[in-house]
Amino acid sequence: MADYKSNEMMTIAASRALRNEDVCFVGIGQPSAAANLARLNHAPGVTLIYESGTLATKPNVLPLSIGDGELCETALTTVSVPEMFRYWLQGGRISVGFLGGAQIDKFANLNTTVVGPYDKPKVRLPGGGGAPEIAISCGEIFIIMKQGKRSFVDKIDFFTSIGHGTGGDSRAKLGVKTKGPTRLITDLAIYQPDAETKEMVVTSLHPGVTREQVQDNAGWTVRYANDVAETPAPTQQELEILRELNARTARAHGEAA
């Protein structure tokens, strides 16, 4: 088995969740790496969309921002931002939204707004951006986040975008018809919502990861599915494609300096 880092495992596990037929709204950072790995590996037909309006983009290197020239130059077409949010996202033409966040709770609600009270924040985070509507308008949501006590919390400081709300049918009761978060992929495990409670429960542990490790990096009592799988380790091919992509990206961003 090849040597790999936990964040490579996270990106690779997340990439596997994307299917060839998906139309994916991609966030910057980890979601972008995972989505492009999927496109370069097992899902060459996946349609990637960034909120800058680039439809079906095929970047050769990972963008630093959601509107890099690379995205526009390799896209099928580029539409305006109002069209992006109105016709394509709100219009229901996106099957998967790929999100990250600063804080998450056990129902996969996300906070990217503030740490501490809104009016007197300890840390003012960038804010929601596209997330509040991505969370409700995409067919389903994949979340990719590194685990830690400060980010996996019992109670998030601010609900920027809804996951499964307070659990059960609370999301549907608000009138949201889409599925919400169906997968949470971390550097330690894969979580999926319990069919009844909608709490995100561990369905797969990455190779070598213990339940103690998972609990030590979460602010709530983590629950497990009846059958917990072991995430298949990264293949040589997955690692090579990801590392080449990252190396190309580093060279490209260095050259732009």
Add this chain to the structure above:
Amino acid sequence: MARIVSLAEAVKAAVHDGDIVALEGFTHLIPNAAGHEIIRQGRKHLTLIRMTPDLVYDQLIGMGCADKLIFSWGGNPGVGSLYRFRDAVENGWPHQLEIVEHSHAAMANAYEAGAAGLPCAIFRGYIGSDLPKVNPHIKRITCPFTGESLAAVPSHRPDVAVIHAQRADKAGNVMIEGVLGVQKEAVLASKRSIVTVEEIVEDLGPRNLNAVILPSWAVGYVVEVPGGAFPSYAQGYYPRNNAFYKQWDDISRERDSFLAWMKANVLDKGPDAFRQYGRKLAAAE
């Protein structure tokens, strides 16, 4: 008809103390040179609107030009925090900054509604989010036909929009290519507008039949500022300078280093400082 003037003249004529100002550009074509001129002319008490207040608003906020910010994502894209924005919100430096926070969908819809001459924008949004609790301008409206509850926000009607584009012709018709953001909507939603361009040409040349054009009669002032979007990019002219976005993290982190940089690179300079980033030099690198 658009008037072709200098950047100093355009800002003097179109941007006044206390105005509602929208400098737009979604990663691409960010009007940084125009932002610097607003700072040099010492505008105060501005209400700034922008979907993604990045470096240009960090600079305006840090230099004390703004009383209020209407926005949806305030970060340094791909890098991290905007420290001047955070210092204003967390510590009130250089003074308190009122924030009105939206989502991208709300902002994009609000610009489009403004361009369409409507008082508000309606969309499916904010469900389950705390943003309506902290922003009283987010309301719900019931569809009179289906009964669906939808989000409503006031349209954006800035006093002045400021954007950057690739080209204008001598009559002041402006052409935009690549990532379009909300620039067309921002200009059409505003009472006045300034468009800085990479070059003013005799004729816009061969183009797609559906090219994105702001006609001269819909634009206020056109100014040639080569390199005026730096460190963002102008498709077909020069790439995004990702290294500068990373450097800004250090420059802006402390008040002293920020102020020193602003003095050396903004207050003591003019729009010509951007020329070095324009196409010719970028191509020669």
